[in-house]
Amino acid sequence: MKVYDAVVIGSGHNGLVAACYLAKAGKSVLVLEKSASLGGATTSVKAFKGVDAKLSRYSYLVSLLPDQIIKDLSLDFETIGRKVSSYTPYFDGERDNGLLINSDFDQESRDSLSELTESDDEAIAWENFYQSIKEFAEVVAPTMLEPVPTESQIKELVDPLTWVELVENTLAQSLNDNFFDDLVKGVVLTDGLIGTFTSADDHLANKCFIYHVIGNSSGQWRVPKGGMGVLVDQLLIRAKQLGVEIIANQEVGRITQGDKQLSIETVAGQSYEARIALANCAPKILEKITNFKAPPLRDGSQVKINMVLKELPKLKSGADPKVAFAGTFHVNESYFELEQAFAQASLGQIPDVIPSELYCHTLTDPTILNPDLIAAGYQSLTLFALHLPASLFDKYHDAVKAEVSKRILNGFSQYLERPIESYLAKDSDGHLCIEVKTPQELEKELGLPRGNIFHSDLEFPWKQDGDSRKWGVETNSERIFLAGAGALRGGGVSGIAGHNAAMAALETLERLA
Incomplete structure (x- = not known):
């Protein structure tokens, strides 16, 4: 039987990145994918x-994917920047209005903050806060493709006050120290809550926040040209050029370690031999197929809604929809509303007001639509709702899903001239073009335990002094590595876990030769 240098379990983007790096180094690589389709969460449909x-x-936006990976693997993959960072509608007691923040913080952004708060102080605080984050990102981001630095090494390189605000203080404390407006604090806080069921008073929010603001040293979130599936397509092309073998419909059931190699057995009864294995799956999945002990798992806590619209919704505020929806559109995400939703969901209640945010891919990149739809004015819209843990859906999934969907859409519609449903396109059967994905459905479709998009709780992108992990991908077996979001510095569409698992694997293959 052929003995591969490496078997990669799972064909998500991290697994394909790892496979490409290994094959580029001359190693024989086999990728086993349990589904009929390849690409995991980074697909277009x-x-x-x-x-x-x-x-x-x-997955829908890109920030953490290092330009270095695109260059190393010669991928024809482009991301497009967004002029608008965010728009947040609000009612000031007399009229509907909105907070506009551009990606390059400019006078328009300052004026919008000043109009909301009736002071210039918040705009000054915003600029200072994000300048310190930029300097922090310029230190941390370049380390993501290197052996894991220690906390003390990173701490020595960053401004002491910034370290206190982003690492030692809770986000709650830092936001209250820097800002006074509840809506402004909420807009900033959202980066600490994506896919993360926690309060601003918990340091888990700090960890999530850091990953969302350091990407490529700028923290800007960019649109994948042609859709996220283009990344998978390019990785598959490169993998095949490099000689990677990929087999779909091959769910791994067991990994057994021998003296010099691993035996990988599938649920269907096939067997493969490899010197090492890279697990592009959640740690809880790896735990089921080998003697690895996964960390405790927190529920996934998001609902994803995909829509196709006949036209962009018109806003009560009168803002140009092509501006308001060009960035992240925040709905009911004030600091109070975010914390209240977390508190209610923690008690097993559907939040009265469900925070959410929306993205319009087609305003930045219409190429995901055919020319006829573009000419007719169609647009795509993606909604990501927070603080909806899987536990809410366990008992009466479909009924809770329906009620949650209703509250989310009503919350969005309160800022529109007409209910969002009236803007939706219809498919060829006459059904509205809207689909809703709960954590349970993400688990069923993608193998994400409890719908957790990060596979497990995020950690700070460094290690404690004395931690023996070199790359943050190690397991209790010297021949098995984590190559997915559950690795240290994993999470998001980044390829970082795949790159780092490949680096660790190459070092191990050389050492065990």
Whole structure:
């Protein structure tokens, strides 16, 4: 039987990145994917019958993917910047208005903050806060593809006050120290809550926040040209050029370690031999197929809604929809509303007001639509709702899903001239072009335990002094590595875990030769 240098379990983008790096180094690589389709969460699909729109069904924006990986693997993959960072509608007691923040913080952004707060202080605080984050990112981001630095090494390189605000203080404390407006604090806080069921008073929010603001040293969130599936397509092309073997419909059931190699057995009864294995799956999945002990798992806590619209919604504020929806559109995400939703969900209640945010891919990149849809004015819209843990859906999934969907859409519609449903396109069967994904559905479709998009709780992107992990991908077996979001510095569409697992694997293959 052929003995591969490496078997990669799972064909998500991290697994494919790892496979490409290993094959580029001359290693024989086999990728085993349990599903019929490849790419995991980084795929594009035509979600609605007869509607030629290739939606990024699961993952949708890119920030953490290092330019170095694109260059190393010669990938024809482009991301497009967004002029608008965010728009947050609000009612000031007399009229509807909105807070506009551009990606390059400019006078328009300052004026919008000053109009909201009736003071210039908040704009000055915003600029200072994010300048310190930029300097922090310029230190941390370049380390993501290197052996894991220690906390003390990173601490020595960053401004002491910034370290206190981002690492030692809770986000709650830092936000209250820097800002006074509840809506402004909420907009900043959202980066600490994506896919993370926690309060601003918990340091888990700090960890999530850091990952969302350091990408490529700028923290800007960019749109994948052609949709997220283009990244998978390019990785598959490169993998095949490099000689990687990929087999779909091969769910791994067991990994057994021998003296010099691993035996990988599938649920269907096939067997493969390899010197090392890279697990592009959640730690809880790896725990089931080998003697690895996964860390405790927190519920995934998001609901994802994909839509195709006949036209962009018109806003009560009168803002140009092409501006308001060009960045992240925040709905009911004030600091109070975010904390209240977390508190209610923690008690097992559906939040009265469900915070959410929306993204319009097609304003930045219309190429995911066919020319006829573009000409007709169609647009895509993605909604990501927070603080909806899997536990809420366990008992009466479909009924809770329906109620949650209703509250989310009503919350969004309160800022529109007409309910969002009236803007939705219809598929060829006459059904509205809207799909809703709960944590349970993400588990079923993607193998994400409890729908946790990060596979496990995020950690700070460094290690404690004395931690023996070199790359942050190690397990209790010297021949098995984590190559997914559950690795240290994993999470998001980044390829970082795949790169780092490949580096650790190459060092191990050389040492065990």
